[in-house]
Amino acid sequence: MGTEIMKDERRVISVIVMNESSVLARVTALFAGRGYNIESLTVAPIPNSSMSHITIETKGNARVMEQITKQLHKLIPVYKVIEHEEMIEKEMVLVKFPIAENLSDIAALCGAYNGGIVNVGKEMIIAQVADEPARVGHFIEAAQRYNPSEIVRGGIVAIER
């Protein structure tokens, strides 16, 4: 029997569910109850259908991933579980900077990550970036030198190629 060392890996799964009350609670409770990780989670209705699309970023070895998929499948309102292999994944982030910072530098930085300044207030500006999750991470690192006062990451959405 295989006793190969199983490595924890980052995985993204999509869960297509019936759009009904407490379905999200069923999914998250399953993760909590069985000790699986949720790194990020997004959910929204699928247009023109009675279903919703939940995207979950998780971590685990091959056996854990297999169990997660199967256990999700067992939930009655779950229609489909997609363990992404070849996917396009994107994440959005909103960042608030003091107006006193160098706005053109910030705009240029955002531009490099598929974003820009989306709101200018009296004391703060808000920038938005949508990119691959790893690149969003780089953007947030780079943005530190402009003293961001608030950062909101949106969680991952993914689609199989």
Add this chain to the structure above:
Amino acid sequence: MQMSGAQMVCEAIIAEGVKTVFGYPGGAIMHVYDEIYKQNGFEHILNRHEQAAVHAADGYARATGEVGVAMVTSGPGFTNAVTGLATAYMDSIPMVVISGQVPLSLIGTDGFQEIDAVGISRPCTKHNYLVRTLEELPRIIKEAFYIARSGRPGPVLVDIPKDITVAIGDFVYPETVDILTYKPTYKGNRKQIEKAVEAIKKAKKPLIYVGGGAVLSNASDLVRELAKKTQIPTVETLMARGVMGAKNPMLLGMLGMHGNYASNMAMSETDLIIALGARFDDRVTGKLSEFARYADIIHVDIDPANISKLVDVDYPIVGDLKDVLENMISMLDGVDTDRYRAWREILKRYDELHPQSYVDSDEVLKPQWVIERVGQLVGEKAIITSDVGQHQMWAAQHYPFDRPRQWINSGGLGTMGFGFPAAIGAKRAFPEKTVINVTGDGSILMNMQELVTAAEYKIPVINLILNNQFLGMVRQWQTFFYEKRYSETDLTFQPNWKALAEACGGIGYDVATKEEFDAALKDAIEQDKVCFMNIAVNRFENVLPMVPAGGALYNMMLPQIEEK
């Protein structure tokens, strides 16, 4: 037809063919109880505790294979039912529990007797519903029964706010169910079955490992046929006792923590496990890294999540055991049974070396003797339920179970207090059969109020209390692993069992010798009244063999070690 939600509940229960509902009323479910009063399509048994009501419905389901039904009120009524739900969930028992809930307008306000029933029961039900409109009520009940009994069975909760039971609407009970997101797989993949059959034909030391799934799928005849046709030795889990039949020459016995030597050695040395509706529970496998080290594994299960959950499976087959076995057996025509002869000989020698045994005594009753004696006196005629502890293991080891559904116990959750109400449920389903609950002096007190239920409804269940004046199973672990520090397991302070039974409308016996036991059991069967039989057994008897928790299956403590 126009009717109230409460009436719809009753009509749906009748439409499902349910004959007996076990339950307990209260504020939020009163409208439904008012309708129960008016109808005569099913009977209602008033257990004296909601936990017992759910266990009774569970026992009914296990004995019959039909969906058990229980009904409780909101808040404390529901929370009392949770242990019953969890017990049924862990053993995949088809059951529908209907609970009252506070009116919709009060949900979320911490109203009187409001508790989040679907939230609490989520991890211990197959599925659950909070009904939100009267229109969806008939569909939800229909789905609940369907989900409970289909695929891998399990309990389903339907939580109904009180105002929905009051509201009036049109009732049409759906004929069929179509849940887009729920389509269990029944047919096993033919290619996979073919591969598994090839593996069986190539194996030298194959072993059939049968679990409770064989009972749930009513596949026992096919399991017997497979073993007979191939002459492959077979082991049963605790939940599968009765599947092969005690007299079956292909049956080695029960495996696992308290399995017999030959069964555990067979599992340790086999080169091909044929797992049929079994789930490689930790009480069965012992230390995983040492489990069945030389074996390839065929695993047939209706629940894909059971496959490769704990051990890597070489031949996974998802499907209903019945369907898969029918195919498998037909592909095994002309199988060379001589191939496994040497293996059968080895296992026979193992069994001769260390048979399932105990040392009897003339001074004191041995619990194992009591079980064997019951087997001799009532044998295949009786249904045996049990509680949890040493008595449960002795019953599983020593009773000559002859058919599936004859043995009813809480294997997955291990719920003390299960046996008596489950026996009530089983007896209600089969009034002609002798129903015996093998219990302990600890467990029986956890649902002893059911004496009143059994007396009122004339459900003559025989409770054999194997009285060791201990929480014996815990005491055994303390003896072996805690240097005999008997922390809170001594039960020498005892009720007057006979008086207790009599006070509740039953009868009692105090038994200390073999002669007294024979006489008491004969009388209990004739009297046809619920009874407590207080049987004084050897206090420090241990359940053996035993695989210490976390140890390898082949490292068993064997009976000789224990006898002084």
